[in-house]
Amino acid sequence: MSGLTLRLKAPANERLTFKDITPAKLAALSSHEIARLNVGIEKGGVALGDAFEISGTPGDVLTVEGATPTLDFVAFGLDSGTIRVVGDVGHYAGRKMTGGKLEVQGSAGSHLASGATGGMIHVLGNAGDNLGGIVSGDRFGLMGGIIVVEGNIGARAGEKMRRGTVVVRGKTGAGTGTRMIGGTIWAEGGLGPEPGLMMRRGTLIAPTVDSLLPTFVDTGKHDLVIVRVLARYLKSALGQLAPKPMPLFVQKIGGDTATIGRGEILLPAA
């Protein structure tokens, strides 16, 4: 497996942006051109070769070593191949991804996978606020793909999310699925307070929820075929990373009835 490795030389004096740095785009450039790519955000610019030691040859995998939370937009627009990050990433990682895989061995900042339509993101640590959420100027949050976070995530995950699946091994922050339009968030460690504010459609799955909005309604215990379909899909797509299946019967909490109320929070039936 050929690939390029970027090792951060020293903590940067400014935030760095990885927009347009994907395996496919680097493969089309010469080593000279790669080293001259601007990863700075300020007027003077920062050349990739100045901030990182570059080794290996461009290929299907791009490895970023020594990454810190000052590194934003990692895997922005990734369409194929793999970006492996040893360390943490900053904000907007996986933004507008359409395919390929982003693997973060540390934690991610806010707005992970915003506007992504495909691909797979695996974060071994935690993720910040607005995971799969909306960015000002966008119409929707997450629109496809699968995100797996082994730790906890911040507030308002999946805001205006339309499609795609988020699996969180830990717990979500407040307001998960706010204004959600579709898709699935499965939090194995439980949902934080008041999920689904103004949620239209979509599915939130968890063993527990801290508190419910008064506009959510208990529709009773159900044996839902779609939960089986979802579990099997995640098993085939994620293998070992798939969440443990829910019990046969789930308590379906419908809402938000302050809007059309076709969304649902699924909890294990008592």
Next chain:
Amino acid sequence: MSKTVNGVAIDDTFAEAFGMSGTGIIITADTLKWARIAATVATGFGTSVIGCGAECGIDKELSPDETPDGRPGVRILIFGFSPDALVPQIRNRIGQCVLTSPGSACYAGLKADKSIGLGKGPRLFGDGFQTAKKLGGTRYWRVPVMDGEFVIEEETGLTTDAVGGGNMLILGTDRAGLLETAEAAVDAIAKVDDVITPFPGGIVRSGSKVGAKYAGMFASTNDAFCPTLRGTVKKTELAPDTLAVLEIVIDGLTSKAVADAMRVGLKAVTDIGAKRGVTRITAGNYGGKLGQHHYHLKDLI
């Protein structure tokens, strides 16, 4: 020149079959019993495109491991003249027979480059309360119904390389023995994937010829194979001792599947052989000018 196997004469002729459009659909339910019920009803009145609009049948039963929702299921196949002809057939059969069946769900049963709507019509039964769930590249519809939710995939695969009308005619001197032999052949064919035998129990007793003396009849009885007309019609195909003829018609998603089905069907007939009164096997064709697919019996034994 005919060839004889186990006392059964096999004509040197061929089955002439036609190109069709076909699709596969998986129907699941809480139990195999209810998956079978939904599948049986959905494939009912689906013997011949001439009068039924589609030719349908059950391809096979699926274990929970083989279905998208981990419940027992049945795969059905539906064949029609064209993709356009299949659209109302799928919509009506699924809408009236699967949506209505307790605990059922419905999924694509064929992976192909082309696709055809499966849940596009039935989802509207949800009257706006239906929701979609897109997982990977597949969109599922959830239609609220009185026993929970009817889950149906939006599309299923479509092939325009399907084959309809693979056939064999089995002639014999004992009607009961002939029926048993034909049943054995249908059972053997049922083990072949991607094929169905759309007629009742897989067997046709009313083989037809093209056209009729009456205006508006596209097909009429194949008088040359009717034992009660032997000697009274211009041309009879039957030997003096032949008492009955039964036909097995095979539709398949691929030409190879139809050939495989004919091969195992012929073997089942010849294995039983003359001891149950089977005397001869032949096949139906129109001189080779109408159908694109020719299955020569001698190549299949």
